[in-house]
Amino acid sequence: MIKQLTFLFFLLLMHIQWGFAQQALGELDAELTIFEKLTENSDTSKGQIILTQDERIKTLVLEKKERDSRNKSFMTTSGFRVQVFSSNEQRTAKPQAYKTEEKIKDRFPELTVYVSYMSPFWKVRVGDCLSMTEAQRLRDDLKKALPELQQEIYIVKEQILAPE
Numbered sequence: 001m002i003k004q005l006t007f008l009f010f011l012l013l014m015h016i017q018w019g020f021a022q023q024a025l026g027e028l029d030a031e032l033t034i035f036e037k038l039t040e041n042s043d044t045s046k047g048q049i050i051l052t053q054d055e056r057i058k059t060l061v062l063e064k065k066e067r068d069s070r071n072k073s074f075m076t077t078s079g080f081r082v083q084v085f086s087s088n089e090q091r092t093a094k095p096q097a098y099k100t101e102e103k104i105k106d107r108f109p110e111l112t113v114y115v116s117y118m119s120p121f122w123k124v125r126v127g128d129c130l131s132m133t134e135a136q137r138l139r140d141d142l143k144k145a146l147p148e149l150q151q152e153i154y155i156v157k158e159q160i161l162a163p164e
Contacts (some may be wrong), residue, residue: 079160080135081114082142084153085124093122100124100149107145111138112161128160 085100087093094117101113101124114125126142129135135155143150 073164074161075164076159077130077162079158079162080129080132080155081125081127081158081160082129082135082139082153083123083125083156084142084146084149086121086152088120088122090120097122097124103146104142108141125156125158128162130160130162 084104085097087096089096097115101115104111104113104124104126108126111126112128116123116125127135127138129138132155139153139155143153146153
């Protein structure tokens with residue numbers, strides 16, 4: 001009986017130690033980017049990977065990873081956005097939507113702009129407002145900054161991204 005308990009205790013200790021080792025390796029791997037992981041030499045490999053690419057690719061991948069990690073701290077909830085464009089004109093709606101997105105991003109870089117297509121409409125909506133008052137302030141700011149869009153700007157109720 002004592003031998004069995006000793007053996008079980010030894011197995012438990014080995015399992016715990018193995019878990020800590022795996023966690024430590026995981027933390028080390030988390031610090032490496034995909035590009036570093038691909039090119040690092042390991043003792044088990046007999047070859048070497050040489051990665052030749054434009055530096056902008058690495059920058060784009062790392063920026064997306066950073067954005068994704070920031071979005072994880074957000075939740076979806078009911079709220080409001082300001083719609084600044086909607087059109088179903090087959091030939092011109094898509095380029096106009098993206099042009100409107102650029103205008104808003106130039107004037108309000110801190111705002112999130114959403115371009116969407118739900119047949120047959122292209123829409124551009126701005127912001128993630130939790131309250132109607134916040135959405136009204138945003139609508140007024142957009143009307144002042146973009147008077148050419150004044151007739152199309154209004155508030156819509158929608159699922160938004162809000163900080164947890």
